[in-house]
Amino acid sequence: MTDGFATRAIHAGQHPDESTGSVIPPIHATSTYTQDGVGNQRAGYEYSRTGNPTRTSLEECLAALESGTRGLAFSSGMAATDAVLRSVLRPGDHLVIPDDAYGGTFRLVDKVLTGWGVEYTPVRISDPDAVRAAVRPNTKVLWVESPTNPLLNIADLAALAEVAGETSTKLIVDNTFASPYLQQPLRLGADVVVHSTTKYLGGHSDVVGGAVITSDEELADGVAFLQNTTGAVPGPFDAWLTLRGVKTLAARMEQHSANAARIAAALHEHPKVTRVFYPGHADHPGHEVAAGQMRRFGGMVSFTHADGEQAAVDVCSRTRLFTLAESLGGVESLIEHPGRMTHASTTGSLLQVPSELVRVSVGLEDVDDLLEDLLAALE
CATH class of the missing domain: 3.90.1150.10 (Aspartate Aminotransferase, domain 1)
Structure with a gap:
């Protein structure tokens, strides 16, 4: 039996604590972990930039909600956006963005990634033919918001997934406005979903965070490498607050x-x-x-x-x-x-x-x- 959405939101990645029976998973407020011998990590944790049990609970829950296999949590939505774009793009590559994209995403692309040698084209993402026409030989990413911020334009995600497949590009969807409750882009053919978990997932204006969810293991490994290498990760209390919000x-x-x-x-x-x-x-x-x-x-x-x-x-x-x-x-x-x-x-x-x-x-x-x-x- 496949659990329903609300059931997954309350239980996925969130098991009662084995040592105490606590129904709510604890906040693992630690920076490092004792090892049972050199290179012999207990439960796979060595340092909290690399991994933390509270963050793992959040990542597993978000992956379940978006019907993905891997979730990766970040310290902000922009950190998540930066990590996934840098994991796919290289100098000389090109991406397509909405012509009414979120201002922070536009700033990252226009002021930072272009300095790294990346090119971009704004396009009306509600028009799949316009998106297809904007693709170049060096295009690697179709970056989509649906609904867009702030004009609430809608992208046909299944149609854009077809464009991505035809052009060997990655369809990355910022699903922040919809949340995984209203829309699950991976089920519609997207390669990656990005969230500012600050928004609906956290839901209480008390925590800043971001997430990347995918079922592409190679891409997930690349994002995880940047997550650990650059260190833009949420602390355990931030992860716990987001999990608390997700339940409702x-x-x-x-x-x-x-x-x-x-x-x-x-x-x-x-x-x-x-x-x-x-x-x-x-x-x-x-x-x-x-x-x-x-x-x-x-x-x-x-x-x-x-x-x-x-x-x-x-x-x-x-x-x-x-x-x-x-x-x-x-x-x-x-x-x-x-x-x-x-x-x-x-x-x-x-x-x-x-x-x-x-x-x-x-x-x-x-x-x-x-x-x-x-x-x-x-x-």
């Missing part, structure tokens, strides 16, 4: 999605809102694809203000329950202005976001209270 992921994502659907519907009818970016709407260009590959439509909503940039900034400053802050995916609702905050690094580039754009991460508060707060800020 299924229940939280259901409520995030339900609340976001109500918020998006209200914004759709508001005279000060010119456009709502939310894949749950039937008029969203990626709605049918999202409905086919996602369980629900998630907790993220973006919209543009009819009165321009300053009005959008003012809305972000007037809310009471929506906290003005970067990040997303926590139990509390957040609001931000991407152009001046999370995506400021894209200013002046092909990836620059609309100046009148507002992004909200819809939390778990009573949705009627959230609606009252946001609509009052719009007035």
Whole structure:
């Protein structure tokens, strides 16, 4: 029998402690481990940069949730992104990225990897033919977000997996916005999944982390080598906090999605809102694809203000329950202005976001209270 998602979230990689019977696995707050002889490691652990039992529990759980065979935890989502890209790319290689990629990913590619001799092309990842046309002989990676951050465009992951297969490239999917509860890209043909576990997986805005999950053993070995060599690993308490958050992921994502659907519907009818970016709407260009590959439509909503940039900034400053802050995916609702905050690094580039754009991460508060707060800020 295959365990269901919520069962795996609570039990995968998390066994009661053998020595005490503790139901919750302990935090192994140690930097090093006694050895039973030179080169004779007890339980396979020698030094916590290389491996830690609490981190192992998290890595096994994340692999199970994404239907992969290997999970590798990092100190942040950007550390995970950097490790997987450096494990695949070499100087002279090329990658394709979304033309509305997350600002931090764009900064890494545009400011760091190009200095290493890597080339890139932004493309509308909702169009598989455009992605195929962007592939060059030296293309090694198709980097995809779905939904994208912050415009919530949807990629047909199965179609892009076909493009990757035809072109001998690796399809790497940033699944942060969806979480493994709503979408599992490896099942749709992706080679690798990346997460900022800071967001929905942790879920409580109290820990920063990242993860890489794959069933490609050779690629996993390369990422693991960089994980150990560069040392961007989470501490045991960070791993434990993320595991604690994962246990409630299924229940939280259901409520995030339900609340976001109500918020998006209200914004759709508001005279000060010119456009709502939310894949749950039937008029969203990626709605049918999202409905086919996602369980629900998630907790993220973006919209543009009819009165321009300053009005959008003012809305972000007037809310009471929506906290003005970067990040997303926590139990509390957040609001931000991407152009001046999370995506400021894209200013002046092909990836620059609309100046009148507002992004909200819809939390778990009573949705009627959230609606009252946001609509009052719009007035």
